[in-house]
Amino acid sequence: MLFEFRFESKAVAIKVIQPNRTSDVCLEHKEEFQREVTLLSRVQHENIVKFIGASVEPSMVIITELMRGGTLQKHLLSIRPNALDLKLSLSFALDISQAMEYLHANSIIHRDLKPSNLLLTGDKRRIKLADFGLAREEISGEMTTEAGTYRWMAPELFSLDPLPNGAKKHYDHKVDVYSFSIVLWELLTNNTPFKGRNNLMVAFATAKNERPSIQDLPKDLVPFLESCWAEDPKCRPEFMEITGFLHNFCSVLTKPPKVFEIEDPMSTKTASTGHSMNKYEDKGRKRKGWSPRLLSCFVGCVPE
CATH class of the missing domain: 1.10.510.10 (Transferase(Phosphotransferase) domain 1)
Structure with missing residues (x-):
């Protein structure tokens, strides 16, 4: 069970191992508790909840940072x-x-x-x-x-x-x-x-x-x-x-699409005046570029 609690003036999360009294907890759950505390105390990463402490009496509890967004x-x-x-x-x-x-x-x-x-x-x-x-x-x-x-x-x-x-x-x-x-x-x-x-x-x-x-x-x-x-x-x-x-x-998703200038095959210029003879004017002169695929290293293990 998880509870919100205040520890040293800041909110923390409390995980209580059931049943509440340590003396009533089975051996298997005690071993899991010990393993969890040992591993949590070893890890430190920005994408892993921060371990604060643990207690075994009168109840077995694990204290971590509080994540207010829920699961x-x-x-x-x-x-x-x-x-x-x-x-x-x-x-x-x-x-x-x-x-x-x-x-x-x-x-x-x-x-x-x-x-x-x-x-x-x-x-x-x-x-x-x-x-x-x-x-x-x-x-x-x-x-x-x-x-x-x-x-x-x-x-x-x-x-x-x-x-x-x-x-x-x-x-x-x-x-x-x-x-x-x-x-x-x-x-x-x-x-x-x-x-x-x-x-x-x-x-x-x-x-x-x-x-x-x-x-x-x-x-x-x-x-x-x-x-x-x-x-x-x-x-x-x-x-x-x-x-x-x-x-x-x-990174590809967050980049703005590139715009390439392409020559319009319908556009020609006379030698004497240099005026455009394109009946489509400037329509279709710009097209969005496409990003390269990033998946080639994964294709080999995918069943056809």
């Missing part, structure tokens, strides 16, 4: 059926990618990237990553425990065939890239992924390589998005590449 999930619900402006949605995606790039560079997997764990500033123009309850350090060959929320979980975490008794699925940090792709799809469409399906149906669809519809997405973003939710984790880009792509794409 991305609530914000998207509040503006439906409208969608976010494209520039703002990609700016949010860039904030998320930068936070994830930082975590992966420090060998941390979030494992629960979704709109309810993304918090907005008061002006609703910036995003910060929160809730490290399922996050952990990546240890090669040891990532086996399933974690996350079904609609945002990567296909390698599911299995169409029953696993042998005691066996678990192996995965790596690329599960976060898949989760990011679903969040990006939500930012672009403001729809619920796999809407109307229960967890079992979502898991089955994801394992069968079914993805949300790309029909109404900007065509220049489709190859990039498809590379992020590729079935093979090795085909998904690293967050360093995702950050670079989004930064370049946002």
Whole structure:
């Protein structure tokens, strides 16, 4: 549970581990609490909520900066059926990618990237990553425990065939890239992924390589998005590449279109007078230039 509280004369957010009394909290939740506090105390990035402190008695609580804009999930619900402006949605995606790039560079997997764990500033123009309850350090060959929320979980975490008794699925940090792709799809469409399906149906669809519809997405973003939710984790880009792509794409969006002067083939001049003989006058003499595509590095992993 989250509460607003004042700490040293400033408002902060308080996350209380349930049940309220520490003595009643199960061992598993105590271990998650300890891991979350340890990881939050290590990370420091402008797109990750700032850790302030923690306490274990009489209740287990985590204190962080207060994000007055609420969760991305609530914000998207509040503006439906409208969608976010494209520039703002990609700016949010860039904030998320930068936070994830930082975590992966420090060998941390979030494992629960979704709109309810993304918090907005008061002006609703910036995003910060929160809730490290399922996050952990990546240890090669040891990532086996399933974690996350079904609609945002990567296909390698599911299995169409029953696993042998005691066996678990192996995965790596690329599960976060898949989760990011679903969040990006939500930012672009403001729809619920796999809407109307229960967890079992979502898991089955994801394992069968079914993805949300790309029909109404900007065509220049489709190859990039498809590379992020590729079935093979090795085909998904690293967050360093995702950050670079989004930064370049946002730069193109914010640049004013170039205007080129082109010679009108219908215009001729007489040698004696130099007067224009163009019956169209100056119409059509200026055309907008087109920006180059930025997607060539992602096309190789996108199924045809």
